[in-house]
Amino acid sequence: LANPNPLARREAAQRLVGNADPVVLDALRLRQAEEANPLVKGVIDTALNIAVLRDPASQLNERLNAIDAVAGSLEPAVRNVLRDRLAQSDAAAERNAADRALKKIDLRTERYETADTIFFGLSLGSVLLLAAIGLAITFGVMGVINMAHGELIMLGAYTTFVVQQIFPDGHEWSLLVALPAAFLVSALVGIVIERGVIRFLYGRPLETLLATFGVSLILQQAVRVIFSPLNRSVVTPEWMSGALQINPIFSLTYNRLYIIVFALIVFFALQLVLKKTRLGLQVRAVSQNRGTARAMGIRSERVNALTFGLGSGIAGIAGVALAQLTNVGPNLGQSYIIDSFMVVVFGGVGNLWGTLTAAFSLGIANKIIEPMAGAVLAKIMVLVFIILFIQRKPRGLFPQRGRAAEE
Template sequence: MRSLLGLLLMLAAISCHALAPDLAAKIAVGESDERVAALNEAVAKGEPQLAEFLHALQDGRVRVKDGKALIDAPEGDEPIVNNRMRREIDAALAGLDLVSPDRAVRAKALTTLRDEADASRLPMFEKALAAETDAGLKAQLTDLVAGALLTSDDAAKRKHAAEQLTGSADPAKRAMLLERLASEPDAGAKRAMEKAADAIQSRLAWGDRAQLLFSGISLGSILLLVALGLAITYGLMGVINMAHGELLMVGAYATWAVQQAFRSLAPGAFDYYLVVAIPVSFLVAAAVGAAMERSVIRWLYGRPLETLLATWGISLILMQTVRSLFGAQNVAVENPAWLSGGWALLPNLTLPYNRIAILGFAALVLIAMALLLSKTRLGLMVRGVTQNRRMASCVGVNTARVDTMAFALGSGIAGLAGCALSQIGNVGPDLGQSYIVDAFMVVVLGGVGQLAGTVYAGLGLGVLSKLLEGWQGAVLAKIALLLLLVLVIQKKPQGLFALKGRSVE
């Protein structure tokens, strides 16, 4: 009875899996080279149920008996699947996905096979290339076919493959060309490979430059957001606010609190928590700033040293308060789904969506600030007090109220900067300390009270910082920027874009 049951199970296994028996056996047992060749042959032929057989082989559900490899057979020996075979099976499964009707599956398979170009897989690549309809994926497949031809025994094919790769921008293909160059015996193929490697390097260099420029502009937009609020408070009241960085931290923690509320109360709407977090971070930071101004700073106008010490003390109080409420460890703020990932323009040039969003956010905040200062009554009063406080008071402007509103506005913008910073890193009690020095550098370099100067200085310092980091490293880059700031202050104490007029002087 037991033997009859085993026979029935074996017949069921044979009937359910229509992979050619001889190929299945060659893939399951034998020398590694022979098994790999049989595997590539099966992929090129498009054997039915091959994927199911390979998954079963990976899972240890294949048994070999009497020269036959069967899935879920009750008896038999388990084939040995070493690291090489596992790698080859993964590549074969990806090769089967190259003809999937789903574009996303095909794109993922191409990513998997990018470093697996080999002449033995050429039939599989050519079959996928003939069936591919998407222009972008077809270009990648063309590069993959050319990479596989580089390992051909035919020198003419290797030369033709190198010529095809001249238009590539894939660093893996350049590495393959350089590796092949070391052992290439044919002079013509060698020249073609050298030319292709140089062309790819030139294209990659442009990608590196673009990545550096984007990183600089991204850093500049962050510095701009951080410094905008400081430009208002420092430019309007001359207050050296050492707690400005902690106002960033307050905005970041407000964003984290909104995220936690959405996760608990409305998990289905989690991807929209930023829509609520932006105004909340502004209002919370603005409230803290207004409280600071009304309780401490208003009594210290005209006394810069005392103001500096007082705001430094406030910054310590705020940091300790956050540690007591939320703990000393960093908290993670998760990106919404629409801010995750990036826009890949080249293999070495990817623009993260969260950085792109911060660029746009900084531009919107800047435009809103410019309109508020130039088109509203509050902006008119702020500009009047900035240029000549005594005259503004003489014509009926309540300068104390304007001071509070302006300080709250600057603090609120710092909160928005904290909200933005939460999307690119963890949030902790020391978050603001990383940006306070850079914020003052931007304001001083751009000119106190000058919105346009703050923009130029923020973006300029961001790009210059990344250029210097690529040249000398982060520490020396920071030292060089500080030396530059000292030179600017010596030559132009009012900043590069200082206001003109008798009241300023």
């Protein structure tokens, strides 16, 4: 309680909430008179007010003041003692006060549970964004239905695992090596796929679907042969472990918080590449009018390979992020390929801002529906909604405009 760090003092006071030991209560009263930090002082006040409500010798007016002081507190001990007073008190005024306080606590609890649901929805949306943003390039810009996109995500996750095996004592900084390594591995595999298979199938989307589905099976089996079919675990760095505790009900887990920030950084970096670099200009030119771009001297085949490599490399980066949330296995990518296509189609094919909006919208919608309908039914309901939405707006939330879109 006398620690110079207010966070340590607050944690110590929280551990003493509900403690009825007279010695402990005397120590809290002494600290209450000296404490200057309002957060720490509030926890101490809560602990002392709970003690008043549990003291059979306390006066009615003291208990009423204590109930008013703790009304709205989210400490579990407060809820328990208020329920006891509501059930045991002989004074109508005290029962009414306890009832009002419990309703206020329930209202605050609902608000923070809603905030928690939105946070988990944003974290799911950030995962969908990372998984779909590479597909938004290969499918949205190039018109290629790449069913091997999930396996490119898987390769990024396995690259993270390999980097940690190479540096067994470097868990705290291995992600800094894994990110560029995963990008390069997935990008190179993507370029090989484009040069070896897809370049012969441009303008034939159904054939690209079948061909890349075959490639996905090859990549899955290759991983099973090299790493075995068993799932592998990736060690999470200490700076990504734990949670930021806002109150006893609401906390922000660091790994999901970092992934939300990371997804936004990747999104804006990709926007910068497409809008401000020569490669981005050429990608937009080839995607809008391949013939005119070639007449202007742009090597469309080289641009196609680099574009597909860029989208594949971003899929590899998504695998690094997913490795921090789940086990790494041969079927990792299959869990996200359908969701990724839904995000791209719902947001508007070829529109990165639409991909961002769709990813976070679907993530939040999933997490809101899940408690009421269950995880599987929530996915089905979201899928049905997207089907109905596409019936009304076939080009998604943010459709492309102009002559290229009409073509």
